[in-house]
Amino acid sequence: MEKGEEPLDPEKELFDQLWYHGELSQKEAEALLLTDGDFLAWASTSTSVLGSGPLMLSCCRGGRPLHFEVVRIQLRPRPGRPHALFQLEDERFPSLPALVNCYVTTQRPLSQASGAVASHPVARCGPPRPTTFGKPYHHRRSLSGDDCSNGVHPVHKGLLRSKELSGSQPASLDILGHKGGPKGSKGPGSPDDPQMAKVIPPASPLFRTGSDPILRRAQLGMGIPLWGSDGQLHPKVPPKPPRAPSVMLPPTSCELMPQEIVQGKERHGEEAGTGEEAGPGPRDRQEMEYKTEALPGEEAVQRDEQKNLHGHQAHLSNQEGPQETPWWEEGEQEEAEDFVRPQGGIPPALQPQAFSSCLLGPENRxxxxxxxxxxxxxxxxxxxxxxxxxxxxxxxxxxxxxxxxxxxxxxxxxxxxxxxxxxxxxxxxxxxxxxxxxxxxxxxxxxxxxxxxxxxxxxxxxxxxxxxxxxxxxxGGTGDLxxxxxxxxxxxxxxxxxxxxxxxxxxxxxxxxxxxxxxxxxxxxxALDEGAGIGQPGEVALPHIVPVAQLLEGVQLWGSDEESCERLLWTLQGARTMANNASHYCEAARARLKGFQPTxxxxxxxxxxxxxxxxxxxxxxxxxxxxxxxxxxxxxxxxxxxxxxxx
Incomplete structure (x- = not known):
């Protein structure tokens, strides 16, 4: 780009891409992903006063659609440079097409945790849906169960919606029904009003996308004033967040896991931490679905469908009969257990004297x-x-x-x-x-x-x-380094x-x-001994763990020259990579041993x-x-x- 040349309009450049479908719902995006490697970009239907919903990149991996939020960092407008940067993991790009082109051409995983690779763009038919900055209020849920016919001006509802989705609000809200007016105010529609206690139903979890606050649905009577100094939910007012919109701040972290997994963990952490209401029991990872807003009664239908699905699967498993699986092929089950303090001595020390062998007698030379x-x-x-x-x-x-x-x-x-x-x-x-x-x-x-x-x-x-x-x-081999x-x-x-x-x-x-x-x-x-690498996850089933163990146990320490410092740094970096990708090594080992009959x-x-x-x-x-x-x-x-x- 020549000096002083204005960059291409990012909105026009994005709309020219056939894999960008404009504003979609999650279900519509998932319906377009059929085979592994299929991907598309879309704008979430959740909007706020700061602009349109977040940009999402969806990809099919293992027959399941995964959704990744593209972080958009707004820059101050200056001639000759982009208006925003787009980031999926660590690297930032001047536009979303540049980001997608890099990941598709290099076949890099969209995240290291998921391993999803975007390779086949799903082209849209016709122009993309316009990404609106505001929708008619009958299309999305407001803070009130009533509509404009109750005598409330639509502007007031818009303010309530803006207040609800503002990025500067606390990110962990429990029940919107706890909101009240200024301190000491009482009246009709306040939380202390006994009539209001009968109207407000029990709260149910509502999952949001990206960095939006996690809210809970509740119906509020009209006429409740919403004050900017309220503590939202808790008796103690939380510290005020920064006034600047979150999109103007540089991100402190990027999303490395599919949102369905991240939000499942956040939901469990919130319910276990507050203890205000009994949440659902432990679920498998596959049951943690990435949800958007649902209509009233939709959750009950989903629960009935889940029960029918589980009953059908149990019926099929009973027909097939029990099948024994070797312990090295059994996958780990994700269980939401209470925290248990780790113990030392796991595994126990080696005891060769107590080892019984069919190849050696009780006493051997x-x-x-x-x-x-x-x-x-x-x-x-x-x-x-x-x-x-x-x-x-x-x-x-x-x-x-x-x-x-x-x-x-x-x-x-x-x-x-x-x-x-x-x-x-x-x-x-x-x-x-x-x-x-x-x-x-x-x-x-x-x-x-x-x-x-x-x-x-x-x-x-x-x-x-x-x-x-x-x-x-x-x-080419077993990958046992x-x-x-x-x-x-x-x-x-x-x-x-x-x-x-x-x-x-x-x-x-x-x-x-x-x-x-x-x-x-x-x-x-x-090269492995010098810390140049421990083995790539997927190719290697058991990485080179000896230098890490020797370093942490003080068995092998190097001198103070520059080469030794680099070797020390590489070894520690390899230990971090090994711990972060432990599940991938486990999957690779299980794949190498599939169908193996040991002697x-x-x-x-x-x-x-x-x-x-x-x-x-x-x-x-x-x-x-x-x-x-x-x-x-x-x-x-x-x-x-x-x-x-x-x-």
């Missing part, structure tokens, strides 16, 4: 030969893909990602171990995962140096570990890298696998307690961690030197 032979035969019976899925299943169980009960979630205070990992009371979980990571790495290393036969036997073991690492990597880090730690131990004859024969006979290890796996894991013996072989007993015996597994690891590294060094002596 460290590295028992019969157990090692059984494990080798067990692994040879399964391909690397199956072994990788067994690792993912047991790792998700150990990290409290899958199979977490409602009681455990209440004790943790969060829904997933990926969130607990970043919290102070997640200390024991971090210790357990670090112990598991080290035990799996040492077990993989002993599989290599424990081969006392010819060099070809060790080469086959190295090849199997490299193929397992490739099967664990994402994309925790197990990948354990396998790569084992392959890069000094006791393994010094076996020059073994690695030379691997490069000669299996060049492709050797190149994949050197050119793909090592740089990938090195009990192989699942037991990947338990942390089993690895501790296998490596250090039933007695030595309870010793201190530092002492155990120091002695075992000495054993690895001795076995490595016996295979390929120095010099």
């Amino acid at each position: 460290p590295l028992e030969p019969s157990a090692l032979r059984t494990l080798r035969a067990l692994f040879l019976q399964h391909d690397v893909g199956t072994v990788a899925r067994h690792l993912l299943l047991t790792n998700c169980q150990a990290a409290q990602v899958l199979g977490v009960t409602q009681t455990q979630r209440q004790a943790m205070g969060v829904h997933s171990g990926l969130e607990l990992l970043t919290l102070p009371h997640g200390h024991q979980l971090r210790l357990n995962l670090l112990e598991r990571h080290e035990a799996l790495a040492l077990a993989a290393a002993i599989a290599v140096v424990g081969c006392s036969g010819p060099v070809a036997e060790r080469v086959a073991t190295l090849l199997g570990l490299i193929q397992l690492a490739l099967a664990l990597r994402a994309p 925790f197990a990948l880090s354990s396998v790569m730690t084992a392959l890069q131990l000094p006791q393994i890298t010094r076996l020059e004859q073994t690695w030379r024969l691997l490069r000669q006979n299996h060049t492709e696998a050797a190149l994949a290890f050197e050119k793909e796996l090592k740089p990938f894991v090195r 009990p013996e192989l699942c037991e072989a990947f338990q942390t307690e089993f690895a501790l007993r296998l490596l250090w015996g039933s007695r030595g597994a309870g010793a201190g961690q530092a002492e155990r690891h120091k002695k075992f590294h000495l054993v690895l060094s001795a076995l490595s030197r016996r295979l390929e002596p120095e010099g």
